[in-house]
Amino acid sequence: MTAATPIIQPGQIEPPAGAIPYIYITPRDNVFRDRAARLRQLATGHVMQDFLLFMAELTDAQHAALATFPKVPLPTEAELSLCREHGMPPLSVQSWPRNPVWQETLKQIIAHVMPAATPAAGKILMRLQKMDSAALEAFATDILAGQFDDMDLGVAPFIAAALQVYWTHMATTLGAHAFGANDISNLCPVCASPPVSSIVRIGGAENALRYLACSVCNSQWHMVRVKCSNCESTKGISYFMIEGTSGAVKAESCEECGTYLKIMYMDKDPQVDPIADDLATLALDLMLDESGKLRSGPNLLLISTSAIAA
Template sequence: MTASSTIRLMTPEEIAVGAGARAAPLRLPEPGLFAERALRLRHLAEGHAMRDYLLFAAELAQRQHEQLKQPRTLVLPNELAVGEAAAGGLAPLDALRHARDPVWREELRELVQAMAQAPLPEPARLLVQSLATADDDFLEQQAQALLAGGAPALDPATAPLIGAALQLHWVRLVQQLQARYERSDKTESLPPFSYIDDPTVCPCCGSRPVASMTRISGETSGQRFLACSLCGTQWHYVRIKCTHCQGTKGISFQQLVDEDGKKAEAVQAECCETCGHYLKQVHMEKDLQVEPLADDLATLTLDLLVGELGLVRQGFNPLLILGEPDVGHDSAPALDPPPDPGGH
């Protein structure tokens, strides 16, 4: 796409009609979520300016996968609480309302112990060692700050490991609550998860998305799903619509272009002139292996350059709070000029 390109963006209504009248189902986190993420991170790390950090994140995702395979029984909300959440249009496992089971700290300490055995660079090893001795009060304070979207009390150095433990915990919660429903008499109970009043946050845990994803498989081909930054659930959200203000006017897309003019089409930033926010969008039709959190992490340069345009990041990624890697602007790819929305 060049500066002279003119593209007419379909309206959300046209996209909805083209995608079919039936609402897309929720895509709950699958057992291989973390393994696929680890694989994608390792692939993206090859020749990347953030190679060391992407490999650290890959090790973390692999340890999450190994722990998820180990059974751990959690305290789940009762059916009355689930029903009340549904009646109120709220997520049944809302990250800020659901009482955190202290067992998440056990998940964290096991994760830290596993990471201590991984081949890590010295800064990461020191980080792991420091967190291994942290007390419960500190961990709960950090968890609350992280779940609130990065409150001022958050320690950015420990955020990725704490975030990883919370992700693991909430994936278990979603899977176990769904499994309880599957074992029940479905004629007397409603599914625990469905679309809620606020379509911009996760219908399972109420967290913000890390990115969105256009899919190409089965009945969901061509549809966009938002991917939860915490529990990994994906839920349908119409395309060409801001994920912050839900407006449909002034939507444009930015993408990276390298020094040879090659465009990084698999990841774009959907930008809203109305509210000044943006969210990344990853496209399976451009790369079958895209993974929302991994590809978001590996395209920090896109965040830096879109941020220079004055736009605010809407997506939330617990692994991006660690700090901005040294990605020099002189050698970084440029942004692809946004298209003229034409008839939109």
């Protein structure tokens, strides 16, 4: 490839690190709207149709909540600059003083999805409505810390959905330029959460580059391909897909640390979504689970305690 070639082809050497947009943040108006549309598309004829359609309702609720999200305190430019300098995520889910306004978002979400809830889901929502503010904060802390043991897994997706809206609001308000690289490359440089999956993007400066997709704030950050997103090994990486599919979603598994994470390819399907396509390919999780591999990052809309690496 000569310097005059403007486009990097898949499989060819990637541009030098300085030329790569390190963080990609999906436009605020698109993130949940596109995901809801994708969930509806994937639901058609799917064995988990009802579940995916309900997840689409939940994602609609997130979209509506994000559109009307109130002004909240954000890190100052001085704090952001210090974080960029030291490779620290400024909105770390562990240390950022969480604004209780996310509980209002949760109420909005509950009201939005209630009419679409099955009797079983309705019971879960009623259980959620009975939780007081302190219990909700404690629950949020456990979700964000990845402490899923003994968790009420029924109510968890709704609490996670509200937290995703709050963190997505902050990330999209500040914009990609506010954030630098994280010293810990397998955690989100915005909020320090693990990725839900990774995505090989098409178009623009991100073309053919692989990004890890945050499980909380919806930011995406660059990581070279054919490298374990958990332990960064480049040896013993293999790919699995469900037979008869387009291969737009695969599981990238690592022999070194015994984990896997799904990887999605926009060149095979430009509409792939890190969360929606993950939910629609549980068969792939079952396949990897049977081979003894553990997932290295959670999908907070469907937490499964058994299959997540500690």
